[in-house]
Amino acid sequence: xxxxxxxxxxxxxxxxxxxxxxxxxxxxxxxxxxxxxxxxxxxxxxxxxxxxxxxxxxxxxxxxxxxxxxxxxxxxxxxxxxxxxxxxxxxxxxxxxxxxxxxxxxxxxxxxxxxxxxxxxxxxxxxxxxxxxxxxxxxxxxxxxxxxxxxxxxxxxxxxxxxxxxxxxxxxxxxxxxxxxxxxxxxxxxxxxxxxxxxxxxxxxxxxxxxxxxxxxxxxxxxxxxxxxxxxxxxxxxxxxxxxxxxxxxxxxxxxxxxxxxxxxxxxxxxxxxxxxxxxxxxxxxxxxxxxxxxxxxxxxxxxxxxxxxxxxxxxxxxxxxxxxxxxxxxxxxxxxxxxxxxxxxxxxxxxxxxxxxxxxxxxxxxxxxxxxxxxxxxxxxxxxxxxxxxxxxxxxxxxxxxxxxxxxxxxxxxxxxxxxxxxxxxxxxxxxxxx
Numbered sequence: 491x492x493x494x495x496x497x498x499x500x501x502x503x504x505x506x507x508x509x510x511x512x513x514x515x516x517x518x519x520x521x522x523x524x525x526x527x528x529x530x531x532x533x534x535x536x537x538x539x540x541x542x543x544x545x546x547x548x549x550x551x552x553x554x555x556x557x558x559x560x561x562x563x564x565x566x567x568x569x570x571x572x573x574x575x576x577x578x579x580x581x582x583x584x585x586x587x588x589x590x591x592x593x594x595x596x597x598x599x600x601x602x603x604x605x606x607x608x609x610x611x612x613x614x615x616x617x618x619x620x621x622x623x624x625x626x627x628x629x630x631x632x633x634x635x636x637x638x639x640x641x642x643x644x645x646x647x648x649x650x651x652x653x654x655x656x657x658x659x660x661x662x663x664x665x666x667x668x669x670x671x672x673x674x675x676x677x678x679x680x681x682x683x684x685x686x687x688x689x690x691x692x693x694x695x696x697x698x699x700x701x702x703x704x705x706x707x708x709x710x711x712x713x714x715x716x717x718x719x720x721x722x723x724x725x726x727x728x729x730x731x732x733x734x735x736x737x738x739x740x741x742x743x744x745x746x747x748x749x750x751x752x753x754x755x756x757x758x759x760x761x762x763x764x765x766x767x768x769x770x771x772x773x774x775x776x777x778x779x780x781x782x783x784x785x786x787x788x789x790x791x792x793x794x795x796x797x798x799x800x801x802x803x804x805x806x807x808x809x810x811x812x813x814x815x816x817x818x819x820x821x822x823x824x825x826x827x828x829x830x831x832x833x834x835x836x837x838x839x840x841x842x843x844x845x846x847x848x849x850x851x852x853x854x855x856x857x858x859x860x861x862x863x864x865x866x867x868x869x870x871x872x873x874x875x876x877x878x879x880x881x882x883x884x885x886x887x888x889x890x891x892x893x894x895x896x897x898x899x900x901x902x903x904x905x906x907x908x909x910x911x912x913x914x915x916x917x918x919x920x921x922x923x924x925x926x
Contacts, residue, residue, distance in 0.1 A: 491522040493547070501787055502537035503794030504855040505883050507544035507916060515553045517634065520658065523549045524629060527912040530658035532599035533574065536606065537797045538883030539916035540653060549658065551601050557581070558661060565666035566624065571601030571659040576778060583728065583773055587666040590622040596778040601659040606880040607651030607841040609832065611698040611720070611777070617835020618843050620650030622665050628657030628907075648903030650838030653879065653918060656907040671725035674698070674776045676718055678767045680759070684713025684811045688847065691831040694719055698776070700830050704755040705814065705823035705851050706748070713814055715829065716762050720776055728772050734781065737788040746790065746854045748821050755825055790854050795824065796883050798866055799850035801832060801842060802875035809873035810847050813866055817851055820862045826852040839900035840923075842878045850881065860884055879917065887922040897923070 493510040512523040524530075528547030541548070551572035559568040565587050569578065576596020579588050593608040602608075607620040616622075625638035626649055635657075637646050649656045677696075681687040687701055696719035703715035780786050787794065798817075802810045817823050827850065834845040853859050863884040870877060876893035877885050891897050904924055911924055918924055 491519050498534065498542070498548075499794070500538050500541055500883075501535050502796055502855075502883060503787055503790070504796055505539045505542060505916070507539075507542035507548075509543055509545055510547045511550055512547070513550045513553050517629075517660065520549065520554065520629060520660070521633075523547075524658055529654050529913045529915050530571070530601065530629075531654070532572065532602035532605075533597050535595055535598045535602060537881045539920060540606070540880055542916040543914075544916055551599065551658070554660070555599075562587075565668065566663060567666055568661060568663045569600055570661045571599060571604075573600050574598065575600065575603060576774065576781065579773060579777070582666060583669065583672045584726075586668055588669050588773070589619075589664065590616055590667040591619040592777040593619070594778065594780070596774060596781050600662055600664070601654070604650060604659055604662060605652060605654040607837050607843075608880070609843050611700045611830065613835065613843060614699070614831050614833040615697055616667075617833060618651075618837050618841055620837025620841065621835055623650065623837070624663040624665055626662045627660045629660050630657055630907075634660055644899075644903055645907065647838050648900050648907070651836070651841035652838055652900065652904065653840065653915065653923070655904040655913050655918065655924065658913070669722050671723055672728035672773055673723050673725040674720045674771050674773060675723050676720045676769045676771050676776060678762045678769070679717045679719070680762045680764060680766070681713070681715050681717055683711060684814060687713050687715060687717065687829060688807050690717050691829070691847070694831070697721060700828060702758070703814075703827045703829045703849075704759055705817050705827035706752050706755055706821075708815070708818045712818060713811065713829075714759060715827075716759065720771075723770075730772075732772070732774060732782055734784040737783055737785045739788065740792045741789045743791050743854070746824055751823065751825055758825065790824070790852075793855040795852050795854050796859055796863065797850060797852050797881040798863060799848060799878040799881045800866070800870045800875050801844050801848040801878070802846050802870065802873045803844060804846040806873040806875065807847060809869065809875075810849055813869050814849060816862070816866060816869065820858075822853050822856055822859060822862065824852040824854060839896035839903075840879065840894050842876065842880070844876070846875070848878075850878075879921075882917070885921060887920070890921050890923065
């Protein structure tokens with residue numbers, strides 16, 4: 491197995507690591523690489539330090555991306571962990587199928603989607619990614635081992651959203667969902683404020699719903715934005731293939747100064763007329779809008795950015811409004827802010843979702859962000875919510891037990907599967923997730 495020593499980072503680029511990286515193509519090479527320790531990682535689309543192992547080894551699974559089996563009658567597919575969600579969508583959509591849960595980027599790997607139990611714009615109805623996993627194959631010292639809810643329910647639950655700590659995910663068997671075509675009908679509606687947004691999300695009957703929110707707006711305009719509601723529709727033509735445009739350099743800090751962001755948000759928010767707007771969009775355009783720009787994280791400059799994403803219980807919408815107000819007063823939000831309604835579905839001990847509302851806001855990495863983040867973290871704790879570990883880079887370890895009440899059960903399973911903590915990452919160490 492060949493190793494390469496390199497610097498690498500999560501998608502936010504604010505936290506970085508230096509160490510040896512292997513990229514196996516076969517099970518034999520993966521076994522050899524795992525013998526030297528280090529976690530299996532995917533395409534590094536988690537924002538913080540979840541895929542990092544500074545000073546140690548890491549095994550990138552992106553070359554193990556083969557389709558192992560597919561039943562076009564039942565929609566059951568078996569695929570290696572390094573396959574990307576976008577590649578699966580491109581392959582399956584013409585055949586009338588797609589993954590039941592789609593994260594916000596098509597560049598996330600299947601292994602990464604399982605390790606973070608990701609959610610999509612249909613979480614309120616479809617639940618999380620792990621709820622559509624029929625079985626997962628983990629690499630163990632004794633070789634590949636298939637784990638399913640029937641064969642080993644505790645280990646399976648610890649693996650869904652388990653941050654890759656129960657063993658390197660080699661492959662997974664997924665239940666796909668049918669689709670009528672390769673297009674989506676999207677209704678966009680302007681939302682004047684936070685309360686209107688929450689009411690509209692609660693009233694929405696759409697299978698897919700997501701809101702862009704102006705995180706710089708204050709007072710009467712706090713929480714204004716655009717609600718997108720979408721439905722899968724018939725149509726064999728997927729639309730013109732998107733050609734990704736590169737971001738060729740790290741943008742200057744001035745691009746994300748408060749005045750510039752406010753002007754951009756005002757312009758973007760005015761794009762939807764008072765009566766709303768209907769559009770037909772390709773699947774990847776709706777599910778992965780930011781993938782149209784490769785390396786869009788460079789828009790945050792060399793210092794990178796942090797994303798704060800929390801979820802609060804459904805009866806704590808008022809507390810979420812206060813969190814949004816704190817962000818607006820902080821004056822460092824970027825144009826990327828998302829509000830969604832979530833259902834109760836979650837597959838693992840450390841799964842992020844809970845029934846309620848989730849807010850995600852990007853923040854350029856600045857000196858005052860950790861202080862603001864700590865304040866937001868306190869508000870989330872007081873409201874009975876939690877922070878998304880796949881996005882986190884700044885949370886405190888003492889918050890974890892309250893946010894994730896099944897932490898001890900997960901620790902026990904992770905300790906049995908990986909007693910020497912050879913798969914630990916920087917995030918696991920920073921948050922003391924595996925410490926008793």
